[in-house]
Amino acid sequence: MARTKSKPAKRKPAKSATKKVVKTAARKVAAKSGNGKAPAPVKKTASFVTLFGMKIEVERRGKGRPIVVIPGEEGLEADMPFLDELARKNEVIIPWMPGFGRSERPEWVASMDDVSYIFLDLLDALKLKDVTLVGFSLGGWIAAEMAIKNTTRIKKLVLVDAYGIKVGGKRDRDIADVWYLPAEKVLNLKYVDTRHGVFDYPSMPDSKLEIVARQRETTARLCWEPYMHHPSLLRRLHRIGVPTLVIWGEKDGIVTTDYGRAYAKAIPGARFVSIPNAAHFPQVEAPDRFMKELTRFAR
């Protein structure tokens, strides 16, 4: 009888995962971020994890303690310089929700609640521990929905200009209606310097534009009614039992600092930070101050 080698089984990658190495493109945003530094490129990997029967795309960068970043509804965070800076000392993990990036989107995915379970499964599938979970805008809503359910793998929570709660009454518009308002108005609510929000779409390849269009469609699909919130989320936030930082751009016109403070107030022990000279994207318009707050908290 032939003797088989006894070797410890090589740790298998997650089921149905395929790995691709994706090189970053040259960064052209140094001027935008205003600090004059040209960031060194960071190696990114992208792979797919199957959760709830669908393929979810996950990007990973850097090494160290895990920071899971859930992008906003425009998916812009993945290309922002601050993320690469974070990846110098941490492992940054960016999951793309169904309908975003190259993640599949089955018909039954109908709400942020659904997405929160998918991402909680993701934390399990990747066997992450002591995660700092950072959610931007729509991603903040998802992060909150996750945290009220299960923080076993989550050590800290950061919400940045997050959607998801209703604070006012029937007649109040807590969150500016980004579909009803003209595009120009929306841009002015999102940015102090609107140049940050102007993108040269005609110059982008179709593959990128498909992602942009699909993400817009997905956001509408999941957030049309009730508009950008879950009626019960505010009353569930008390369940979040991990240290929480709520960061807001002082001039955010989509969700104001009043809204942000109400969010923070409902999370036990949460700290609220308002960043001046920034609107809906403090990580773009005041990146130094933003990173200072984030890294100090995530330490």
Add this chain to the structure above:
Amino acid sequence: MDAWHFTEMPYPHLPDNSTIPGIRVNLPNKHLDPKVAADLYNRYLDEHLLADELGLNCMLNEHHQTATCLDVAAPLSAAILARQTRNARICILGNPIANRANPIRIAEEMAMIDCISRGRLDCGFVRGVPYEVFGANSNPTMTLERLWEGIELVQLAWTSHDGPVNFEGRFWHKRTINIWPRPYQQPHPPIWITGSSDKENIKKTARHGFTFAMFLQPHEKVKEMFDAFRESSPDENPNLKLAYMPLVYTADTEAEAEEGAKQLSWYLHAKTEAQFRNPPGYVPVSFNVNALKGKYSGRTDAVRSQGMDYLREQGVLIYGTPDQVVQQIERLQNLLGGFRHLLMMQQAGFLSHERTVRSMTLFAKEVYPRVKHLGIDVPERKVA
């Protein structure tokens, strides 16, 4: 060929176009004088009664939050006509089923109108044009799915006769469906669907045996869509289930015709803010990719900015003396490969009651008899 009179029932007395963001969705209703609206409603309904007397059919549609259309509830106007007309068929084109809360209610309304009219109802269902999602707060990414589930539910209600039935769909749950009355026509009123560029939808319409209608589009585009319908239709003569709407103005002289046609064209210049014309996910990703590249600006822009000669050449606007109108209809029938239903927007904008009446009368008496035979022959065999 069946000829149908139509007006969107506009309220044209508005501030100058340059002073308002748009006519649809967000133009404050303080600009509407209810006394004027009352006059307009009654006038438009009178014109439909005239259509009935003249031997034309009546078509109605429904829109919301817009000065272009005061008919916010087609079942209401259809019910009025059901009671007040004698011979005309009455087509609702269409019930915005995707944007209404309860398809069972629609099934009941249609059954009631069908009974009151003694079987003269043609029942259309529409997805609703893009800007409608705002008034209804209807999810733009799901209107197509809601349309087809709604139609399924209405047909179920119309054709179930043995006591309550159950339906637990994706959008609607109705557990004891048993409508009283049931439709007058058997198995139910003919169903019509409208469309513009979605070929899959057109094929589905054909396979279901529904009538397919298009509006105010260049003839090449219409022909393309009509051909898609013909290819998928199981009928020996698919042309009997095709409908097209141009603007139509018939006058005693060419000069008068041109005046009237100009007034009809008001409809094409109605302004709507950009964000209402293409809400997210209303059209497929591929269309929106083109939009991001600046290559797609909404469904009717091809037509909006053109002059009258172009519109006439494209078959969007038909106008002239009776002889000229006959000739243009013959040409359109040839270009489109034959279609049974000519839907005619014979009133729009500021076109007065007097002009509308004259145009309708001239059409009915001096045009229609000469074109009635068109559009109903079996088309040439489809290529295999």
